[in-house]
Amino acid sequence: MAVQSDSFHLLNDTRALFLKHLGALLQDCGELSAPAIQAIQNGAGAYFDEMASTNRRGTFAEEASGLTSSRITLVGEEDLELGIRLDNMSARLFESTGGSLWRTHLRFVTLLRRPDLPKSANPIGPKGIAQGLTTMFDAAGAATIDKKLELLDRIEACLLEGLPALYAEINEFLERKGVDAAPPSIIGTQDGPASVEAPAAPTNAFLALQQRLLAGLPGAAEIPPVQAGGGAAASLLNQATLERLVERLNELDRRGAFEQKFAPTQTGGGMIPALFTPNGDIASPPKVLKSAQLGIPTTANEGLAIDTLAMIFEAIFANPAVPDALKAVISSLQITLLKVAMKDSSLFVDAQHPARLVVDRMGQAILGLPIDVPARHPICARLFEIATRLRGDSSADKSAFETALSDLDTLLAERNASFAAATTPYLPLINQLDRNDEAALRVRQALEKFIESSPPPAIRDFLEQTWSRLLRTAWLEAGEHGAEWLEGLAVVDDLLWTIQPKADPDERKTLARRLPEILKRLRAGMARIGLSAEAEAAFLDTCFELQTRALRATPATTPETPAADLFPSGVSTPAGTPISGKLQVEQRILATLDFADYRPTPSRALPVKVGDWLEFPLADGSQAMARLCHISPASRRALLINPETGLALAVHPAILERQLREGEARLSPLYAFSFRGFKWTSKRSCCWGVAVSSAPISSTVCRSAASKSRSRHVAANAPRHSSCSRASPCRKLTSAAKRRWPNWFAATMP
Template structure:
């Protein structure tokens, strides 16, 4: 921007006098509103601030970068008494705190006074309304108030400094608006002015706002001489530009609701599910567009932040409402990146935690979810509160991240409650697995592999249904279970050759009762009469052979594994690897083993509230883990947005996670995921 052209449109003297009057009047109001000091003391302080204003306006010499970074202390080096030196140190400390708390609005006024004076190189310490003038006025206040001792001066200072720290930023903001209203434009000093970091300790500058970030893939240490550092003035101007950019971005995003109630609450029909879901065009951050050298540390921070957000905006899997909400924070994140080197290296940085939790809060929602969704409204409101925070530092992000963490916990609790009706389904699956395991172990001890196929199928499939019914009704200790197993034990015993007459007599006595119990069981099962006859004939043939004195021993069993496998090939939904349990208007998808694995306490343990992406009917579904069974480890997942519930065996889930057919959502977090894409590109 051309300073000469800007300054020609305004009368410098009139503008400076108007600014002087506006500043001193508002400073007077600040002091009177505090009700901490007398009117005479206020007049003395305002007089001192006015003298400082006039001195800076009449000061014509140009400053240097070294003067800027030395700050206040270099201007007050003199031979003074201990009390005066202690007071100067205290006032310098207050001045530094005022500069820090008013950095952006103060810098705006500085750029406008540079226009009034026609001095684009005006040192920041020569700002006529800067905190140095306030501390100079405090000396006059002490004299007017009769504070002769150091203790009384400190007492007065303690009474007024809180009011100054709280209200002075607002005065600078109002002064900036006033100067703009009378036609004073801002001067844009050459922001590309850089200073290479010196290797000599003597040339080390004072602590700065900037802390160089470590860039992924940069290939160089931050202290490398190839990385330039912006001068303090250029850095302040960069922060001013980012602030203006953020303000302009907020105006464009919020112009409909900036001074009025939310339109969603006034006209909800316009923001329903059928409303437009178009995304706002994202802002693009680039160092060259801001006039920042790309090889400077600040330029690298700006470019890395721009690339990070461009990756976020271009990811189709990220919901549009999340993109729009995070877009509002882009400039604020860039400001933190310029100041804080740890943003791109610290996994627990508050800014990173906030973006990760923003993504976590929206897990399970479709990419096209509207902003009117209750969860989205929570996210947007939290983001809006963060944007209203004037500091915008890492602590503000930490508070917002904690707020989101509470919202995530509350949402999980609602999902757990919504999944509670599926708990009986899970208990049913657990009982069926336990029944399968115990019945299978019982059959394995019988060694039925050598029996004819017809008879073996009847025992391991049909008779097993009677055992299951007895198990579910009364368990293994119940009379029905005892009756069914005793009948089966006696039948299998009747097939074995009898070595002596006593055993044959015992068989002859038991046989009618055993066959009648088998006949009754087949009637209960509803087996066809023809099939019953064939089964009884097969039994009679084996028992007749066993009664013969020279009856041969049947072939030795080939092992329990075949019988056990056949037991578990029976009928029923519990045997399916992929199934569905239904009751009323609820349905539970199941993904399970056909054979229950021997866990022996080795089941993987997962945490309630984990979100995973799992294939259900060949479709990737985002589901929240609501419960893991204590007895079998079986996991119950649910997503209220799709009304889909799933039960899956923990070992099977662990296998899918290992193979990649299922995955944890949020591991790694969204921030780290996008950052890794930048490193890989």
Template sequence: MTAAATSPAAVPTTVSPRHALLEGLIATATAMAAEELRALTTGIVAALLDGTAQADGALQARLRAGNLLRERQFAFLHLASAALERELRGAIAQLRPAPVASPLDLALVPYEAMDQQVTLDSVARPFDSEHADALAALGARLAVMLDRPVLRARQNPFRPEVFIGALQQAWVACQGDETAVPLLLPLLRPGRCYDFGAILAALNLALERAGVALPGRPKAAAHDASAGRRQQEAVLADGLQRLFARAPAPAEAAAGGADAGPLLAWLAAQPRGAGGTRLHGLKAQAPAGTVSHTHATTIDLLDAVFDTVAADGDIAADIRDLIQLAQLPVLKAALRDQGFFFEADHPARRLLDLLSRMGWERAQVPAAGPHDPLLAAMRHSVATVTADGAADGGANETAFAQAVTALEASLRADEAATEAALAAPVAAALRQERQAAAAQAARAAVAQRLAEAEGAGNAAVAAFLRTRWTDVLTVAHTLEERKPGAVRNAMQAMDELLWSVAPKAAADERRRLIARLPALLAVLNRWLDVIRWQDAERLRFFAELAECHAALVRAPLDLAPARQVALAVEATRLAAERRQATAVAAPPVAAPLADPAVQAVDALVRGAWLEFAGTAGSAPRRVKLAWISPLRTLYIFSNGAREEAFSLAHDVLARHLREGSATVLAAEPLVTRALGRAIGALAGNDADGGVRAA
């Protein structure tokens, strides 16, 4: 039992949707962490008390800490839950706009705090690497929700470091012994900490359901494919229901109703041939009275499914033969549970869909040999259901579920191996995407300052910010992970530069300008050295800047109060006119038209196959989508054999689809496709109330 984190008794009567969503994310994260906290605490106690893994010098300290944690377990659970909620709220509060501080202010950080931060970073790093994609997607969604151009990794309030820091706080409060403080963090590692994969997946899902789409992805596009599938499933279910309901009641009663027991018993008594039992002719062979209309329809539908497999030349021949061996186990599963026809995730149906899809992919890779691990996994899955059927007269749902689980695990292992093989191009793509996101954030920050700042009227400074300082901010964003505070420093320098060229009506302002100029110029020059801007244009800019500053310093002495007010009003009017002129000059942003090509790219998932037209008379090329970047700006394709074929940007891929030089190969599940074809044929044959002959 874990103690819930305390929360204020008074709840605001009205909250904004954004605030409510953030509260929901905090509740989700704390609840999921609380569910794991007891098991995590037990694991920490066991690690502390494990004498075999300890050096002699630390043995007594660890034993004392482990025994104390075991005694104070419930207090630790309460402290950890409360600390996590407090840390999450604090991390989210840091995302709010802060009051403008004095530019270029520096503060000394205590050595103990720096050491603690370095330790937390090193402990959290393996978790950050393991869940990099989920963290990037969550950060992108949070940035969209908070109307920010970008949210850096260290600003993500749900990063593993926050959870680990809360655990350390609870540990220190629970132990009360200085010698025990450094004992916890070295114990935390993947496998002995929170399940960050599940937590991040739940947070991403909550944001997606709330309509927070990834940048550049229309909200509706993410749901188009699923909506189409739901509509298709509804049409299929309606056709199946009408097909199963066509039998006259007297005929059904004469056949023993829908009880499948006699038919299943007869099937269990049949000898199993080397090639597996075939469904063709099964109705004619069954004893009289054992096959009702429902049973006959079930047999006919499955017969059509397996006929579709046999006739599908796109599925590898060895996999087509392998699937045929599962006819009898699948029939028995469908006779026991008609959910096979109505539920896409029914274990037996899921197994057929997986086998057919993997067989199709196997046919696309000429290098796939008989020792392919996925081929062994497919053979094992079929052996699992056929062996279970031989043991109890028919494979049960558990056997199919086990086969599906094992097959999906093999697919995940293959995906992991593919991702490892593509580590170099993936790393390059991530760097490219981060660079593009940094440049976009830099341009947005400069544009915002130029639209608001009083000093933006200086043409030389405005041009400098749009060009060189945009490059500086881009570099600062890329350095932020390794050097926290780089972006803040560059932004403060930009604000200070704009302030320095704004009118200075009072003597105090001019004195402050003189005092702050050396630090400003030093920071500007350091950043310009970073981007290696060393040509004569740099000298010209600083010469113009010096003239501007000199003119401001040489301004007349203090003006009369009335004159100062008039100048302030005039400056405000000019700033408003400048903002209005900028808005008028900018072309109106029209709502983007629905582009089927863009929507098709947005709907792509890993594992999808595309066909690209050949060039210079060459044959078309089929490739597999092996990786999608977190912001969905880059796509890496492979040849299906864990080798990179090429990579494309989002807009380039959309252009290929729009021009017809690329096509997304249909991935409709085999069972759904076969049932859709069979319903029409069986309904026509059954129009007079009869059942199709064997």
């Protein structure tokens, strides 16, 4: 390992450079005062020193050895929640800075002569920054948890943007100083146990299912593995048997043996079937064709193909999120898809196979339709027509599916065009919301200049909560050069002048002469915004008291300030509780989910794009599905529309980003429909979409449940969070996961 001889001085130089750049990054964010940035630098510096001076960090088992109750400290709920949020932030920063951070890690391995240095112990890594934030929040003292979490979200956005460049600068510095990157092969790990015998996971989920099914059969060791493109050459059945099998499948298809007798579920028959069916029988679910029904050996490749598709069809038909109409369409294509699988085994390995894409497109085409959509709906009717044409093509080759795929693309293009047409009328309303945001920002900037003079709390509250409304209206009507805007600012300036101590006799005379005219202009402004008489009288009484002090040259009393002002001065940030509203122009109504006051747009882009279908909560607690049709270039406000339900909703980007982050909103499960959404689990055969997952507890749910329940971590028989560093699982998080993944817990929990 090549390294500069004086590594002690080089470590100090690296530490100083890191803290300098970190401070500059935080300063550029504009969210923190100088004492706050210094506190973060102190905490990050302490972490750097600890990591650089420690010869080896033990594993969790080693560190926990000998742990007794006297060494365990209980933490409050708010401290626990803040710790969880910091842990999750560290995990996201690790992910977003992986490449640049890893390069610095390899150089620290050389500089510290620590081949066993874990990735999580990088002296300049996100954990050190999290420790710095903890130091800052400890110094903040009485600040509320909500204020801390809001500030943490804004700081994280800045770090996500700036840390890659910071780490690249540190890497270049170490390279210039002659610190070589250690070969990755010599680096040990303590981040977790590694299995050297675990086979590599197949890269194709569909092929993985087939191989998993094969591995579970008796005598599987003697069966050759399924390979891509094997076709008839890999078959265990002779050609004559295959021809008879295909003919039998054709006969079943002609008889419509696997067509689902679709009945709309929105009728009373879905609730009391005995009153609406001839024999009182409940309608049976769609049939699924399996190898045993056709007399095909289960261990033959053809039998595996049949049973693999059967598992997928069963998962589709059992998924309550899939409308019955779509189940009926796919059910009618079972035999057609089965013939494709037997003729062309690339279906199992080619993610772009036309047959797979056809089912994917069908799932996309029905997005946004209600779960009980009738078969006569125009989109459903088109899907049935396409499926009928596919079944009528006896060849069942790629060309037939390519034709169907073209028809489906045309259908999707027509839907996209209809959404574009539905979006256009709402764009003026979105522009109106953006203009309101701009007005609020201009008012905020104008008032900050007055608030910098530290007026009494009553005056400050009046400016932020009352006079700001007048200024916003004036800006919207005539802009910053309008007479009413300029008059509103002049009144504020004169008001603040009237409460300043007047030691000179001439100043006192001027105040006595001008005061009636200033108060008259002040009353006119309060009348314009409709301030109640009681509120107006109370504020004028306060002004009278302050102006009397000014005439007597007595300074106004100021409240005590905290020892360390960690949060920036200026116009205070609103509490941040989303509120529902609506804008209406003629007969068109746009629902809104926004903040009561101005809230800056998050610095990072939304993790969704135009065209995505989202499920999200409404104000009444119900769930809705809509298409993201527009993202405002000015504010990144999202416009969600679903003509089928009459929903049109504009969401502030900070609210939507939080909902997505905490799992309250998500991409629709049907958006990842069919083969693309197909995953293995360790306890169940398979899942479709996101109904069951191989990792049911995610960091998203961790953040959501933590922020809502602020619960303590306790020992429980439950899965652990992948990004949570706590040794104990969380009982309330398990409850949240049970609601989201009931099938997984039903199969795995006692």
